[in-house]
Amino acid sequence: MTMDPASADAITLALLREARETVRRSPLGVINTPMIPLDQTTLPASAGGRIHIKLENMQTTGSFKIRGVANQFARRQRGGHFVTMSAGNYGKSFAFASKHYGTQGKVVMPETAPESRSVLIQSFGVQVERVPTSRLMDVVDRCVQEDNMTFLHSYDDLDLITGHASLGLEVLEVVPRPDVVVVCCGGGGLLAGVAAAIKLSGCDETRIYGVEPEGACTMYRSFIEQKPVGMDTRSIASGLAPPFAGKLPYELCRRHVEAIVLVSDGEIRAAVSVLYGAGLVVEPSGCAAFAAIVNNKIPDLQGKSVVCVLSGGNIGKDELANFPD
Numbered sequence: 068m069t070m071d072p073a074s075a076d077a078i079t080l081a082l083l084r085e086a087r088e089t090v091r092r093s094p095l096g097v098i099n100t101p102m103i104p105l106d107q108t109t110l111p112a113s114a115g116g117r118i119h120i121k122l123e124n125m126q127t128t129g130s131f132k133i134r135g136v137a138n139q140f141a142r143r144q145r146g147g148h149f150v151t152m153s154a155g156n157y158g159k160s161f162a163f164a165s166k167h168y169g170t171q172g173k174v175v176m177p178e179t180a181p182e183s184r185s186v187l188i189q190s191f192g193v194q195v196e197r198v199p200t201s202r203l204m205d206v207v208d209r210c211v212q213e214d215n216m217t218f219l220h221s222y223d224d225l226d227l228i229t230g231h232a233s234l235g236l237e238v239l240e241v242v243p244r245p246d247v248v249v250v251c252c253g254g255g256g257l258l259a260g261v262a263a264a265i266k267l268s269g270c271d272e273t274r275i276y277g278v279e280p281e282g283a284c285t286m287y288r289s290f291i292e293q294k295p296v297g298m299d300t301r302s303i304a305s306g307l308a309p310p311f312a313g314k315l316p317y318e319l320c321r322r323h324v325e326a327i328v329l330v331s332d333g334e335i336r337a338a339v340s341v342l343y344g345a346g347l348v349v350e351p352s353g354c355a356a357f358a359a360i361v362n363n364k365i366p367d368l369q370g371k372s373v374v375c376v377l378s379g380g381n382i383g384k385d386e387l388a389n390f391p392d
């Protein structure tokens with residue numbers, strides 16, 4: 068029997084452990100981020116659980132994306148000329164890795180993305196092409212077909228997801244059998260990787276929840292329709308708002324995730340402010356899991372050990388200034 072290399076069946080604990088070693092040894096300097104009990108912060112305790120927060124906002128490049136990128140580049144970098152599509156944290160990690168490995172890279176981004184993002188990515192020596200949102204995929208296809216570039220996907224990619232799984236394995240070194248793990252979800256790469264790591268490590272009883280914004284709930288809808296679907300997305304958490312749920316992430320989430328819960332943009336904004344008040348700079352996309360916990364969206368937390376992932380901290384002071392106190 069031949070196995071689809073990009074199917075959920077291909078993901079085993081051995082593969083995740085190997086990816087974790089690759090990420091740990093990566094020359095990109097990926098760190099084992101701190102995980103601290105909520106009651107050792109000045110954050111309001113809530114929901115009655117024993118909550119740990121995993122500070123991925125302190126990760127190299129400011130988000131978890133570097134984990135998956137470290138694994139993608141380690142496996143594919145030789146002689147590579149890569150193209151991707153992202154105005155966000157994936158684009159930043161991709162550019163950082165391209166510079167480090169000395170590979171040629173191009174980021175295709177929507178012309179609506181902030182100019183500062185193009186400037187940052189170009190500063191790593193990576194080319195940027197800004198195009199209307201509707202043409203993004205056509206331009207990537209052209210780069211692949213005419214310029215012989217290799218497309219690296221920002222959430223639907225086996226090497227990326229197994230790299231992200233390193234976060235889940237690290238969590239288990241601090242809390243070996245969590246009752247509940249809460250992770251935000253955009254295309255679903257992070258959630259899929261973390262969920263696979265926890266369940267394949269034998270934590271059968273752990274409940275894993277994904278959190279999406281109400282206006283960008285592609286994985287939530289995919290669970291209902293029982294296939295990965297897309298929608299017109301709108302949210303302040305732009306990293307959580309890609310137009311489609313990933314196919315491989317969807318398959319893994321179906322297997323390992325209890326449910327997807329939704330938070331409003333207002334709840335996300337309030338979470339950014341509360342975290343900032345406790346000295347934690349977390350961007351809107353990075354706050355969704357925390358917002359779900361403090362707004363009682365996750366059932367039955369009383370007395371349970373709970374892990375909440377804060378996935379990124381890339382937010383500028385201008386943006387922060389617009390949030391409520």
Ligand SMILES: Cc1ncc(COP(=O)(O)O)c(C=O)c1O
Pocket residue numbers: 130155156157221222251252253254255256257258306307350352353378379380
């Ligand atoms: C900070 C942050 N959190 C979460 C996500 C969602 O990740 P995924 O698309 O793997 O679900 C992103 C995606 O860019 C992000 O930047």
